[in-house]
Amino acid sequence: MKLVFALTASLLFLVSSLIAAEPSWPMFRSLKGDNISPETGLLNTWPENGPKLLWKTDGIGNTEFPGYSTVVIGDGRAYTTGNVKVGAEDKPANAVVYCLDIKTGKILWKYDNGPGWTGHYPGDRSTPTLDGDRLYALSAMGRLVCLDAKTGKEIWGSQLPEEYEARLATWAYSESVVIDGDKVIAWPGGKKAAAVALDKKTGKVLWTTPGSDDVAGYATMLIFEMDGRRMYANMNQKGLLIVDAQTGEKLLFYKHETRHDINATIPYYFDGKMLISSGYGSGSELLQLKFEGGQLTATQRWENKRFDNQHGGIIILDGVVYGAAHHYKQGMWLAMRLSDGEILWEHRGVGQGCVSFADGMLYCMGEREGIVGLVKPSPEKYEEVSRFTLPETTGMAWAHPVICGKKLFLRYGDVVYCFDVAK
Secondary structure: OHHHHHHHHHHHHHHHHHHHOOOOEOOOOOOOOOOEEOOOOEOOOOOOOOOEEEEEEOOOOOOOOOOOOOOEEEOOEEEEEEEEOOOOOOOOOEEEEEEEEOOOOOEEEEEEEEEOOOOOOOOOOOOOEEEOOEEEEEOOOOEEEEEEOOOOOEEEEEEHHHHOOOOOOOOOOOOOOEEEOOEEEEOOEOOOOOEEEEEOOOOOEEEEEOOOOOEEOOOOOEEEEEOOEEEEEEEEOOEEEEEEOOOOOEEEEEEOOOHHHOOOOOOEEEOOEEEEEEOOOOEEEEEEEEEEOOEEEEEEEEEEOOOOOOOOOEEEEOOEEEEEOOOHHHOOEEEEEOOOOOEEEEEOOOOOEEEEEEOOEEEEEEOOOOEEEEEEOOOOOOEEEEEEEOOOOOOOOOOOOEEEOOEEEEEEOOEEEEEEOEO
16 A cells, blocks of 8 residues: 555656646747747757648738737747737727647637737737736737736736837837736836836836836847846847836946847846847947946947847857847858857858757748758857748748747748647
8 A cells, every 4th residue: 555655646746747847938038038948859850841830820910910929838828919900991900919729729819909010010029928827918009918818818908108108119019028026027118117017917017217218129128137136138229228126226228229229139148248239230249247336337348240130039058149140241140259259150041030949959040031940059160950941921030939848839920830849
């Protein structure tokens, strides 16, 4: 009987551990914001036509108003957003939040999040954020909503431009909001609030960071700690803004300007240093952060104009930065040494695009032709081992690849693809 009890207890522990360890990708660029997946046991080469397609779901938005939102994964479901034309021709498209079954791609529910963006490059941009049984989504027009993740029922909502006297950036809101403890953090921009912390359960305002004439950027914020102090960093229209996580106090603004005021790449922090990068030839800067007399300062350690990542993201591995440039040679893929900013190699690759990392490999997706490449990261040279092309691609692909549960999720236009990449 003791043996039976012990075996039963062990089995229950194993089952509960497996349930607790169910794969998830709860926010844009993964939990740490680095686009690095913990997945292992993945294919290190792909068949000629690419990995096996498990399902494809179209109608995520529509072809007239596609979307650029990445998927997030949790509890056997995938979530994303898109714009849908509804009603009369003179009515604007609406921003819609979608919930898909991760096994079949079937749409389980849809939520109408108000008017969508129909200006230049129409469609929703922000990726939803999953936190337990709640889902948070920010429309391109600035409506932040908290939903029941299982049913899609609204719990609370906030209209950022109206409530914080913020004007839309040229290409509307693109950040993905971040959950930190009991707070959901958004960056409305404008005079009333550069950043705001809301109670994630009720939407009640906890603090605001005083604003300025600068509108919101297009990047998603970073949480980091230095000298025992928790801080938030993000890019607004004109540069890098760092605030205190507990109070919202503005600690630092560092000017980093670009053409069209497009700062869209998430900042990266390590060992008292912060890497920022923007397109249009603005390039990358490595900053040394330091508290002096209670004041946070930033000093440039190096600058490289060639590594001008627009919004496809970068991956940092073993002191090397990988990613696509924007203006430099019309979107070359580059490897750059983090310590001094020296370019180690450059290659045309899949064309300018987005990048993620899993199980020793870079997953690179071109933004124009639907080319997807599997690349071995190396400081010596560009080593592409496999590639395939998505079918029926139109427009631009700006959603970052997601590798979760031994599956590769790709978004292009109004379509979400799910591929089996298990070894």
